[in-house]
Amino acid sequence: MRIPFNKVYAANKEEQYVLEALRSGAHCGNHSFCNRVIDLIKNKYQDLGEIYLTPSCTAALEMGAVLADISPGDEVILPSYTFSSTVNAVILFGAKPVFCEVDPETMNIDPNRIEELITEKTKMILPIDYAGLSCEIDKIMDIANRHNLIVMQDCAQSFGSTYKGKSCGSQAHLAAYSFHETKNYNAGEGGGLVVNVKEWEERAYFLQEKGTDRRLVLNGVKNKYSWVDKGSSYLLSDILAAVLLAQLESEDEIRAKRSKLTEAYFKLFDQYVKRGKVRVFQPTADHELNHHAFWAVFDSVENKNHFMLTLKEKGISAYIGYLPLHSSPMGMKLGYRPEDLPLTEELGDLILRMPFYTDLAESGLEQCMAEMEKVLTEMYPN
Numbered sequence: 001m002r003i004p005f006n007k008v009y010a011a012n013k014e015e016q017y018v019l020e021a022l023r024s025g026a027h028c029g030n031h032s033f034c035n036r037v038i039d040l041i042k043n044k045y046q047d048l049g050e051i052y053l054t055p056s057c058t059a060a061l062e063m064g065a066v067l068a069d070i071s072p073g074d075e076v077i078l079p080s081y082t083f084s085s086t087v088n089a090v091i092l093f094g095a096k097p098v099f100c101e102v103d104p105e106t107m108n109i110d111p112n113r114i115e116e117l118i119t120e121k122t123k124m125i126l127p128i129d130y131a132g133l134s135c136e137i138d139k140i141m142d143i144a145n146r147h148n149l150i151v152m153q154d155c156a157q158s159f160g161s162t163y164k165g166k167s168c169g170s171q172a173h174l175a176a177y178s179f180h181e182t183k184n185y186n187a188g189e190g191g192g193l194v195v196n197v198k199e200w201e202e203r204a205y206f207l208q209e210k211g212t213d214r215r216l217v218l219n220g221v222k223n224k225y226s227w228v229d230k231g232s233s234y235l236l237s238d239i240l241a242a243v244l245l246a247q248l249e250s251e252d253e254i255r256a257k258r259s260k261l262t263e264a265y266f267k268l269f270d271q272y273v274k275r276g277k278v279r280v281f282q283p284t285a286d287h288e289l290n291h292h293a294f295w296a297v298f299d300s301v302e303n304k305n306h307f308m309l310t311l312k313e314k315g316i317s318a319y320i321g322y323l324p325l326h327s328s329p330m331g332m333k334l335g336y337r338p339e340d341l342p343l344t345e346e347l348g349d350l351i352l353r354m355p356f357y358t359d360l361a362e363s364g365l366e367q368c369m370a371e372m373e374k375v376l377t378e379m380y381p382n
């Protein structure tokens with residue numbers, strides 16, 4: 001049996017809901033299925049602020065950057081170990097990305113390295129939650145509050161995770177989720193922006209709706225909407241929201257299945273971690289996982305490649321992590337050099353992500369573990 005890196009999961013009611021959405025006569029954003037998704041999220045995660053469903057996490061990050069008035073001359077501190085969307089939300093608005101090193105235990109931004117990067121131009125800190133494991137958002141908020149900075153948390157991978165009992169996305173001023181097909185709960189493409197600053201909520205509605213006050217028409221306050229601000233189309237179609245609703249209604253079941261994968265991978269790697277051959281991510285007592293992904297950092301690039309390629313021959317797809325942004329072609333064009341962030345550079349070469357998808361819990365997990373065990377035993381004999 002072939003084991004891909006990722007596979008889309010269908011819960012139960014996607015087809016039914018999509019049909020309902022198609023027949024409803026309203027397919028655009030902020031209609032019935034969008035409202036149902038938002039209500040469901042708000043009921044389940046009551047510490048979140050206002051939620052705006054967007055076409056992607058990429059769009060949510062951009063909308064957040066507009067809301068925070070990220071402008072030319074501003075600097076934004078973010079990890080280099082992230083996806084291009086995180087940094088695009090900075091450079092699209094003319095600001096300068098300032099890359100920060102990671103904490104090797106989590107692969108998230110190292111809060112102890114942030115303050116040395118702050119200048120009078122710094123406007124925002126933009127951390128991510130790699131593999132669904134929250135960054136140390138409390139420490140980051142403390143730094144931001146002391147320096148009067150905005151924090152936007154890229155929670156693309158961490159919808160449903162918590163840190164110190166609080167939902168990922170509830171602590172920063174702004175947070176962005178992804179509901180892309182590679183995520184735990186998927187709409188094909190989709191995302192959400194959380195706005196935790198009350199005074200920004202109304203403006204966020206205007207930005208989302210092409211800079212108009214259509215929201216006031218939907219709420220019956222006005223009968224014709226006008227252009228009131230800058231903005232774009234940051235709306236998720238109701239048809240895709242129908243898919244997302246079906247997924248989120250199965251959140252507990254999906255999470256339970258995925259938790260079996262986390263458990264199996266911890267068990268598999270345990271002895272190799274103890275023997276110092278590999279490191280795997282380490283949730284602390286403060287972290288509750290959404291079981292998005294599992295990574296391992298090998299003791300050499302050769303061993304990482306050997307593990308990956310041997311499994312590939314057996315039809316099992318483990319996959320490399322992010323290619324650090326600072327040493328990517330675009331990062332180099334911006335003036336960064338690989339040696340600027342040596343730790344990120346080194347870890348980016350050694351890290352590997354394991355196959356991780358909901359259906360794997362039902363079919364293929366034992367085979368996957370057995371094949372991986374064989375390769376590990378051969379690589380690291382006792």
Ligand SMILES: Cc1ncc(COP(=O)(O)O)c(C=O)c1O
Nearest residue numbers: 056057058083085128156178180
């Ligand atoms: C950290 C991070 N941010 C943003 C994104 C982009 O998400 P989307 O595909 O929903 O735009 C991803 C995609 O995986 C990601 O890993």
